[in-house]
Amino acid sequence: MTRLIEVQNLTLQFDTDEGRITAVDDVSFSLDAGKVMGLVGESGSGKSVTAKSLMKLNPGNAVYGPDSRITLHLDSGPVEVMSLKTATEMQIVRGGAISMIFQEPMASFAPAITIGKQMVEQLLIHTDMSPKQARELSIEMLNRVGISDASKRFRQYAFELSGGMRQRAMIAMALSTKPKLLIADEPTTALDVTIQAQVIDLMKDLVADFGMGIIFITHDLGVIAQTADHVAVMYLGRLVEQGPVREVIRTPAHPYTQGLLAALPHLDDLDAPLVPVPGDIPSPLERPAGCVFNTRCSKAIEGPCQREVPQFTKVNEGHKVACHLYTHEKVSA
Amino acid sequence: MSDGKPLITTRNLSVHYPLRGTLFGPKPVVRAVENVSIDIIKGSFFGLVGESGSGKTTLGRALLRAAPITRGKVVYDDGEVRYDLPEIEGRELKDYRSRAQLIFQDPYAALSPRMTVRDIIAEPLEVMGLTQSRAETDERVREIAAKCRLNLEHLRRFPHAFSGGQRQRISIARALVSSPRFVVADESVAALDVSIQADVLNLLKAIQQEMGLTFLFISHDLSVVAHICDYVAVMYLGRLVETAPTRTLFRTPRHPYTRALLSAIPSLDPDDRGKAQKLEGEIPSPTNPPPGCKFQTRCPFAVDICRKQEPELERAGKDHEVSCHRWKELMETEPQMAG
Known part of the structure; x- marks a missing residue:
């Protein structure tokens, strides 16, 4: 399997009139050729901004963190996206090695x-x-x-x-x-279910034929289950869980992923109550300290969750979670 | 509140919109809704599903007298008053407007950015003249806001300060402040994130039970409809193709279109890939509908009769109606149709 793209410590802030907003915070992931990675998150989680960073397509007030690194492995050798400066240099990635499909085709x-x-x-x-x-x-x-x-x-x-x-x-x-990497940003969200099913099938065929890598951005876990090999879950600019699609959907480790799955209506059990994730997504101007999810988390541990940013811990082969429950097990028991 | 009587009854309701025609010949029309007969039982959650262009929004609007009723009977009867909707005008229409309300899809577009939340919620009361004094208005606003889990501090602020879920709760409060009996919720959770969507659905259900409301819930999302509705009607190109109590519809769908819609919902099981029964093509344009059964151009089971004659709704079980020439036959020959 050949590595296609590596993203390391990607941090992206926007300078606005109301202050500096952190949209992407220390995000790292990688993708192999011929694989589909699902990037899941709600509106405001930073998934589109992350994807656009791969082509440096963000507006002028975007400030990338000094440790951010994006390496694209092409046949001609690796390209460091962060060091591309002029529009001419950028053509290697924009529309060349990377193509993007947006939500609203009109x-x-x-x-x-x-x-x-x-x-x-x-x-x-x-x-x-x-x-x-x-x-x-x-x-x-x-x-x-x-x-x-x-x-x-x-x-x-x-x-x-x-x-x-x-x-x-x-x-x-x-x-x-013939891009090496296709970024699909909510490509089926505006479509009816029957048409969505057709487009998903088409995209699966194309991966098989062209062998490109796809980053599939969506808020719909059903669509992810049907298309992706790997899943990365994002919340308020941070990745909170990553792993193979079967593991993440069947045995979600992070309380946020668990909450998202519980909030979905299941057709096989109409009596199961819908359990919302309590509270609202905080404004990016008021990012919580410690774990970004602690304000809505029912399992938050008093102390560490409000103070320390959790780092990724391995749950299983290839399955990682950034949550204090997995590092402070004695406290939670 | 629920005594099994319908609050809204429609018989052969049609909504046609004229198109710009040529100088000669009859003017062409778009049959947005054609011959729809439904009973919406008092105190129930009635779901209306279909793809875009199926006429579900137009039907909802016709029931609110916000779309022109071309033909057919629509009766509203809440026990206090009885209105023949195509006929009412003036004072009666104004009274009906306070009894029937609409919750919109997009909570970002539905709220005026220049009004405080208090004024947004109070506006229907003031326009309809339902309260006598400002104090009374304030009390009604506070009461409904509390039901929608908005607090006093929220009422002083402007909509931009709120998240999508909170805005949708403001829209709901505005729709309910005039104490309506009938509420049309048109894709009211479609624009919300999953984690918030469940919260708004639970709120709608709780308020419906508390206030004894009757809902027409329009949605393209069958799994949401399955969870909240008591009855479901499936529309295709302006026609009803199947109606049934929710459980019956999801356990034993009889129309090939309902069946296809259900199987197109992406399954959460990654090992279920490719099992879905795929529907070819797209919904035809309502300006140029196919002859016979409207679904025949995409139906894998279409035969000659489907291309010639339009099927009528027929009984397929208790409260279960389906309009398909072949539903009985398919139940026997197609194992996946037997349900």
């Missing part, structure tokens, strides 16, 4: 340019294809993602396509440059 296509022209344009920038080759490849990709009548769709505008169709076109466009 917002990610330019409304006044045909789908085909947008697909061809990026191919001309990132590859040395001729316009004719780019056109042929684009139509072939539209076909590949299950869009019927691809040469007609190629000439249409985004508004002429249905939601599911647009998301397929977005995927076709993202994959036509």
